[in-house]
Amino acid sequence: MRRHFGDRFGDGVLFGLTVxxxxxxxxxxxxxxxxxxxxxSLAVSTYGLSFLGHTTWNPVTNTYGAGSFIYGTLVTSGxxxxxxxxxxxxxxxxLSLLASRRVGAVIGPLVELLAAxxxxxxxxxxxxxxxxxxRSSIESALHSALGWIPLFGQxxxxxxxxxxxxxxxxxxxxxxxxxxxxxxxxxxxPELKDGALAxxxxxxEMVRGVVLSSTRPGIASACILGLSRAxxxxxxxLQVIGGGSQxxxxxxxxxxxxxxxxxxxxxxxDNVTKxxxxxxxxxxxxxxxxxxxxxxxxxxxxxxxxxxxQAAT
Amino acid sequence: xxxxxxxxxxxxxxDDSRSEADAVSMPLIAPLAAEQQSVSIETREVVFDLxxxxxxxxxxxxxxxxxMQIYKNVITAMIGPSGCGKSTFVRSLNxxxxxxxxxxxxxxxxxxxxxxYASSVDPVEVRRRIGMVFQKPNxxxxxxxxxxxxxxxxxxxxxxxxxxVEQALRGAALWDEVKDRLKRSALGLSGGQQxxxxxARSIAIxxxxxxxxxxxxxxxxxxxxxxxxxxxxxxxxxxxxxVTHNMQQAARVAERTAFFSLEVSEGKRTGVLVExxxxxxIFTRPSDKRTEDYVTGRFG
Numbered sequence: 001m002r003r004h005f006g007d008r009f010g011d012g013v014l015f016g017l018t019v020x021x022x023x024x025x026x027x028x029x030x031x032x033x034x035x036x037x038x039x040x041s042l043a044v045s046t047y048g049l050s051f052l053g054h055t056t057w058n059p060v061t062n063t064y065g066a067g068s069f070i071y072g073t074l075v076t077s078g079x080x081x082x083x084x085x086x087x088x089x090x091x092x093x094x095l096s097l098l099a100s101r102r103v104g105a106v107i108g109p110l111v112e113l114l115a116a117x118x119x120x121x122x123x124x125x126x127x128x129x130x131x132x133x134x135r136s137s138i139e140s141a142l143h144s145a146l147g148w149i150p151l152f153g154q155x156x157x158x159x160x161x162x163x164x165x166x167x168x169x170x171x172x173x174x175x176x177x178x179x180x181x182x183x184x185x186x187x188x189x190p191e192l193k194d195g196a197l198a199x200x201x202x203x204x205e206m207v208r209g210v211v212l213s214s215t216r217p218g219i220a221s222a223c224i225l226g227l228s229r230a231x232x233x234x235x236x237x238l239q240v241i242g243g244g245s246q247x248x249x250x251x252x253x254x255x256x257x258x259x260x261x262x263x264x265x266x267x268x269x270d271n272v273t274k275x276x277x278x279x280x281x282x283x284x285x286x287x288x289x290x291x292x293x294x295x296x297x298x299x300x301x302x303x304x305x306x307x308x309x310q311a312a313t
Numbered sequence: 314x315x316x317x318x319x320x321x322x323x324x325x326x327x328d329d330s331r332s333e334a335d336a337v338s339m340p341l342i343a344p345l346a347a348e349q350q351s352v353s354i355e356t357r358e359v360v361f362d363l364x365x366x367x368x369x370x371x372x373x374x375x376x377x378x379x380x381m382q383i384y385k386n387v388i389t390a391m392i393g394p395s396g397c398g399k400s401t402f403v404r405s406l407n408x409x410x411x412x413x414x415x416x417x418x419x420x421x422x423x424x425x426x427x428x429x430y431a432s433s434v435d436p437v438e439v440r441r442r443i444g445m446v447f448q449k450p451n452x453x454x455x456x457x458x459x460x461x462x463x464x465x466x467x468x469x470x471x472x473x474x475x476x477x478v479e480q481a482l483r484g485a486a487l488w489d490e491v492k493d494r495l496k497r498s499a500l501g502l503s504g505g506q507q508x509x510x511x512x513a514r515s516i517a518i519x520x521x522x523x524x525x526x527x528x529x530x531x532x533x534x535x536x537x538x539x540x541x542x543x544x545x546x547x548x549x550x551x552x553x554x555x556v557t558h559n560m561q562q563a564a565r566v567a568e569r570t571a572f573f574s575l576e577v578s579e580g581k582r583t584g585v586l587v588e589x590x591x592x593x594x595i596f597t598r599p600s601d602k603r604t605e606d607y608v609t610g611r612f613g
Contacts, residue, residue, distance in 0.1 A: 101414075191451035195511065198409060199464035199518060200441025209463055214454045 036288060039281030046275060051282055055247035057263065059272035064279035066286055068248035072257035073290070075162055076237065077230040079253075080169035084230075085223045087170070088177025093207060095178070096185035108182065115175035123239030126168045127160065131240060134167070135159030139254045153252030156242060162257040165241040169233060173226030180222035184215045217302040224298035231291060234265035260287040357384035360522060360552045361406060364421040368401055371415035375401055376584040379420075381571060383522075388544060388553040390567030390592065392560055394607070397573040398584025399556050403524050406554065407443035408436040425521075441468065444515035448527040450507035452499035452514075457482075457491050460499045460510055461517045468518055477517055484550075485513035486543050505536025509543065516551070523547065525555040529562065541566050560608060563592065570595040572604045 043051065043064065054065020091111060095104050139155040146152045155161070188211050196206040212219070242256030243266065260283050267280050361383035368376040376398040383389050391399040401410065408429065410416045422429050429439050452460050461478045470477060478495075482488040487509040491502070499510055508528060515523055525544075529537040544553055544566050557563050563570050571589040575582055588595060588604045599605045 189451070191447055191449055192453060194409060194445075194447060195451040195453070195514075196464075197412075197437075198407065198440055198445035198447075199514065200437055200439075200444075200520075201464060201467050202437050205467050209467065210453055 033288070036281055036284050040278055040285045043275060043278035043282040044285075046278075047282070051279070052286070055249050056245060057267075057279075058245040059267075059270060059276050060245075062273045062275060064275060064282075066260065066283055069258050069260045069263045069283060070286060070290075071249045072162065072241065073231060073259040073261070073287070075253075075257065076165045076169055076241070076259055077227055079162070079166035080173050080230045081223060081227050083166065083170040084173035084177055084226050088174050088222070088226065089181050089219060091174070091178035092181030092185055093211075095182045097203075097207065097211065108179075111175050111178050113175075114171065115179075119172065119233060119236040120239070122168055122171060123236035126164055126236065126240035127158075130167065131159030131164050133159070134164055135254075139163065143254065150251035151253050153250075153254055155254040156256055158242070160240050160242040161253070161255050162241065163253040165237050165257065165259070166253070168236050168240050169230040172233060172236070173230050176229055177222045177226040180225065181215075181219055184218040184222065185211055188214060220301040221298055224294060224301075227294060228291060231287070231294065232261055234259075234261035238262040238265050260284075260290075357387060359383070360385050360425065362421075362423040362426070364423075366402070366405070366418065366420040366422060368398065368405060368410075369415070369417040369419075370413070373581065374583050376405075377576075379586045381586060381589045383552065383554060384569065385552050386548055386550075387569055388548050388555060388567045389569045389571065390563035391554065391556045391571050391573060392558070392563045392607075393573030393584075393587075394575055395558065396582065396584070397575045399571075399573045400526050401584065402573070403526055403554055403556050404445075406522075406524055407440045407445055409440070409445060411436055441518065442520050443522040443524060444518070444520035445524045445526065446508070446511050446515055446528045449531050450504055450511055452502070452507050452510050454498065454500055456496045457499045457502070457510060458495040461514050464514065464518050470518070481513040481517035482510075484516050484547070485509045486539065486546070487513055503536070505532050505539060508532060508536070508540060512540075512543065512547075516547070520551065522552045522554065525553065527556050527558065530558065537562070560596075564596050567592045572599075572601075572607060574603050574607070 047054070047064070051064070051066055052070065053067050054063070055067035055071075056063050056065055057068065058064075091107075095108050095111075099107065135155045135158070139152075139159070142152040143155060192210050192214065193206060196210045197203070201209065237259050241258055241262055243258045243262070244256050248257045264280055264283050264287070267276065271277055359382045361381075363382070364380050366376065366379040367374060379402060391403060393399050404410045405418055405422070406424075406429075410418075418430055424439070424443070428434070453463065455463065458478055461481050462474055465471070465474060465477055479488060479492075482491060487506060490506060491510075499507065502510060508531075512523070512528075529540045532540065541562065544555065547553060555563075555567065568591065569589070570592040572587045572595060573584050574587045576585050577583075588599060588601045590600070594600075595604060596608050599608060605611075
C-alpha cells in the first residue's frame with residue numbers, strides 16, 4: 001500500500017503552487033501599500049495633516065492640498081450611491097421576484113452588459129452627449145425652479161461637473177448592485193416566501209418583511225461594492241467632472257469639482273515641482289484609507305445584523 | 314361574497330361565523346362532546362364544499378374530479394402515494410398554487426359558501442383565513458417573538474401584541490420552552506420546535522382553517538408525537554386538514570380520511586380521490602379495492 005511517487009509529487013506541487021500564489025498576492029498588497037506610503041513621505045512630512053484641509057492644488061504656485069478632492073469624492077460617490085442603491089435594488093427585486101421568466105432573460109443580461117462598457121467610453125458619452133443634455137434640460141430646469149437651494153446653482157458652460165459625474169458613476173454602480181441583489185433575492189428560500197404569503201400578507205409585505213429583511217447584510221455589501229466602484233473610478237470622472245486649480249468645495253452640484261482618483265490620473269505624469277509627485281501619492285494614500293474604512297464598515301454592517309444563534313446555522 | 318371581500322377586517326367576519334356556527338351546532342354536539350368520534354359527521358358545519366375540482370398544470374391534468382366536504386373542527390387527513398396530488402389539492406384550498414406557472418383550477422371550490430376562485434376574491438384574504446404549515450419548518454430569520462408578531466403587526470392586530478404572541482405560543486405548546494429567549498433567533502430552535510413555531514405563527518392571526526402539508530415528515534418521532542398531540546388540541550378552535558404519507562399518523566389524528574390515488578392512462582398520470590370516509594372505516598372496512606390495497610400495505 002505504498003503511495004506512488006507521482007501522487008506524492010503531485011500533492012506537493014499543488015500545495016506549493018497554491019501557497020506561492022497566495023504569498024505573491026500578499027506580497028503585492030504589502031509592496032503597493034509600502035510604495036504608496038514611501039512615495040507620499042515627502043508630501044506627508046511637508047504638509048502633515050493640513051494637506052487634508054487645504055483646498056487648492058496648483059503646481060504653478062507649488063501649493064498642494066486634498067481638501068477639494070476628498071470633498072468631491074465623497075459628494076460624487078455618495079450621490080451615486082444614493083441614486084444607484086434604490087434603482088439597483090428595484091431592478092434586483094423586479095428581476096428576481098416579479099418579472100416573467102422571458103422578460104427577465106432579456107433584461108438581466110442587458111443590465112449586466114452595462115457593466116461591460118469601458119469607463120472611458122462612458123466618459124466620452126458623458127462629455128459629448130450627457131453633459132450638454134443635462135445642462136440644457138435638467139440642470140437649467142432645476143436651477144430656475146429650485147435655484148434658491150444652493151445645490152441647484154448655475155450650470156457650468158460645458159455641462160460638466162459634479163452632477164454629471166454622479167450620473168456616470170451611478171451608471172457604473174447600478175449593474176453591480178442590481179445583479180448582486182438579484183442573485184441575493186433569488187437565494188431566499190421559496191419556503192420562506194410561501195410561509196409569509198400563507199399568513200395572508202400581500203406580495204409587497206412579503207418582500208419587505210421576509211426578502212428584504214433577511215438579506216439586509218447582503219444588500220449592504222452590494223451597495224458597498226457599488227460604492228467602491230464609484231470611489232475608485234478615475235478616467236470617466238476625469239472626463240466629466242470639470243476639475244480646476246481653485247478650491248472646488250461648494251454646494252453647487254452643477255459646477256466643476258474633482259475627485260481623488262481623477263486628480264491622481266490627471267497629475268501623475270506631470271512633474272512641475274518636486275512636491276507634485278509625492279502629493280499625488282499622498283492623494284493615493286487618502287483614497288486607500290477611505291476604501292479601507294468603507295470595507296471595514298461593510299464588515300461591521302454584516303456582523304451587526306446577525307441575531308444571536310444565527311451565526312451557528 | 315361579502316365574507317371574502319378584498320378588504321382587511323381581521324377580527325370582524327370570522328368571529329361572526331364562528332359564534333353563529335356554535336349557536337347552531339351546540340345543542341347537537343354538547344351531550345356528546347366528550348366522545349367526538351361518535352358524533353355523526355353530517356351534523357357538522359361544512360367549511361369546504363368542493364365539487365368536481367380539476368387542477369391543471371399547463372395542459373396536464375394533475376387532479377381530476379375531486380368532490381368532497383370538509384367539516385368544521387374536524388381533522389381531515391389526505392393520504393395516498395407520492396404524486397397523487399394530495400399536496401396540490403390542499404395547496405389549492407388557500408390558493409398557494411397561484412404563483413405556480415400554468416396552474417389552473419376548474420370546478421366549484423366553496424369556502425363557507427363563497428367561491429374562493431371567483432375573480433372578485435382576493436387570494437391574500439383567502440390565506441388570511443386559511444393558514445398553512447409546510448413540510449419543511451420555515452421560520453423567518455427573525456427572533457422567535459418577531460416570527461409570531463410579524464403577521465399580526467402587518468394585519469393591524471397591534472393592540473395586546475405581547476399577549477397575542479404568548480397565546481399563540483401556548484396554543485402551539487411552545488411557550489414554556491421559549492419564554493426566556495423570545496428575542497433569540499428562531500433558527501436556533503430544534504426542528505420540532507421550529508415547526509411548532511410555524512404553527513404558532515399561523516394561529517397568531519386567528520385563522521379559521523389550518524392546512525398542514527406533511528407537517529411532521531421532516532421531524533423525529535418525539536417531535537412528531539408532540540405535533541400530533543398539538544393537533545388534537547387545535548381542533549377545538551380550528552378546522553384542520555393534514556396531508557400525510559404516514560398512514561399511522563392519519564389513523565392516529567384524523568376523524569375523516571381521504572384516500573387519493575394515481576391513475577395512469579396513455580402515459581398521463583392524474584390524481585383522483587378514491588374514497589373519503591370516517592378514518593376508522595377507511596382503515597378497517599374500505600369500500601374500494603384500491604384503498605384496501607393501499608392501507609393494508611399491498612401498494613404504495
